Amino acid sequence: MSTSDPFFGLSLVDGDIAFDGPQLRVAATALEALLQGLTARVLTPFGTDVFNTTYGLDVAGAFTQPVTRRVFKQVLTLNLARTLGTDPRIKDVVEVVFEDDPRYLQLHPGLTALDVRADLARRVWNVDVILETMDGQTATLSLNLGV
Helix, strand or coil: CCCCCCCCCCCEECCEECEECCEECCCCCHHHHHHHHHHHHHHCECCCCCCCCCCCECCHHHHHCCCCHHHHHHHHHHHHHHHHHCCCCEEEEEEEEECCCHHHHHHCCCCCHHHHHHHHHCCCCEEEEEEEECCCCEEEEEEECCC
């Protein structure tokens, strides 16, 4: 994979550069690099990148205002679509699925309703964002947006 590839990136494991034995694993797969980049984009607070003030996820209103769960999910969905949809490697944000949605249990068959209730009690928001990439692939970005 060349560094001119738009999906090029370092392979990371828990935020550290990955090694295969004594060798540095220089490039992640295209999908790994894409998901790593998108995760960084989402975890960056909106407007904090001094070189690109429109970069990042804007959730200040959702996390700091007293809103219902339904409104919170709508605001977060809109902001995820804006944040991820502006990445040039993404063609479409197909679906945003929150852990308390029935569809989430379909996507994660090992998860139980009890697990979901426990996460929500801890104010953990697990979200899957189903994306279509510019090269026609479908990718799932799994996010943990605990507060």
